[in-house]
Amino acid sequence: MTITTTITALGHKGEGVAEIDDRKVFVPLALPGEEVDIAVEGDRGTLLALRQESAQRIKPFCPHFGACGGCQLQHMDRPSYEAFKTALVETPLHFAGIETKVSRFIDASGDGRRRATLHARREGAGYMRLRSHQVYDIDACPILVPALRRAPDITRAVMQAVGEADVSFTATLSGLDVAIRTEKKQARADRVAPLAARFGLARLSLNGEMVLQAQPPIVAMGRAQVELPIGSFLQATEAAELALAEYVTAAVGKAKTVADLFCGVGPFALRLAEQRPVFAADSDKAGIAALDKARRFAKGIREVSAKARDLFRDPLTQFELPFEAVVLDPPRAGAEAQVRELAKSKIKTVVMVACDARTFARDAATLVGSGYAMSDLVAVDQFTQSTHIEIAATFRR
Incomplete structure (x- = not known):
């Protein structure tokens, strides 16, 4: 069902809320005060068109916003966001x-997030799509620290080595710490081991077990190094x-x-x-x-x-x-x-x-x-x- 309605509020998940037939419908990417065309299925709405934009709306800084589900609020101005x-x-x-x-x-936010988990799937490497269990393929993520710029490339290489997996990254003082998780019981460490040298990783692990460590991943905490x-x-x-x-x-x-x-x-x-x-x-x-x-x-x-x-x-x-x-x-x-x-x-x-x-x-x-x-x-x-x-x-x- 497609209808035209007005967004009256913002839910705690960052979705616009529309009141339709005495029930709430949640619409991602919509802001309060906006008149919108939406497709409705149960309590979910999909934004089809903006008839009247909110004064709070700004241009997202990432070209993937709206398809990638990693961020929900790039379309809000700073006062509304805070x-x-x-x-x-x-x-x-x-x-x-x-x-x-x-x-x-x-x-x-600092220089960006030093930790991230990307998903390796047949459709690509990245975060889950908005409201989906499918992965949205990305070439870069602007909210990560520069040291993680190759995270999508590493995730794709993991897919080629062991198939579908979740790949967690941590940027440390001594290099990248990469931890691979896969449901494949026969996933072999020797298939992913070459990635450590190829991408210059500090440490590489597979399903909680270390594969290779060039040097310990270290972070500073006050006067100590952990x-x-x-x-x-x-x-x-x-x-x-x-x-x-x-x-x-x-x-x-x-x-x-x-x-x-x-x-x-x-x-x-x-x-x-x-x-x-x-x-x-x-x-x-x-x-x-x-x-x-x-x-x-x-x-x-x-x-x-x-x-x-x-x-x-x-x-x-x-x-x-x-x-x-x-x-x-x-x-x-x-x-x-x-x-x-x-x-x-x-x-x-x-x-x-x-x-x-x-x-x-x-x-x-x-x-x-x-x-x-x-x-x-x-x-x-x-x-x-x-x-x-x-x-x-x-x-x-």
């Missing part, structure tokens, strides 16, 4: 009973890591005893340890080992007691929290079990970094309900042109 992303943080908090505003919006384990978490942009680390360091202040929970490879713990001993915990055993090694070889770093522990199933109890401050940086699922223990503790300061606004709001409500006051709510925009946003906030008793 307002939309700010609302992504504030709205879930409102529904959780917390009325507050983002105090700062930090553009953390050798990245295969598959460990790292912030998408260096600018975001620096912005979040500066926020965490300032919020912790002069606290003498600090715990960094969900610490990963240590972007906060290693910097905090420049001033005081730090306890760090995460379920990622390889990440904990990398953090411990980085601490041992770094100069000007105090003691970091790094422990592998599943904080979802086995959170630190209120009796194991003899700290003045705790830093949390959980994955998208949030830190529900650990936050419940923090709520029962006497810890003065909790600094929370989050990548999911809904689980952040849930966990923030638990802390606020137990007597903490939330302050300095910050939105850190490292996944630019997408509907993802990083969050940081401070909670004090």
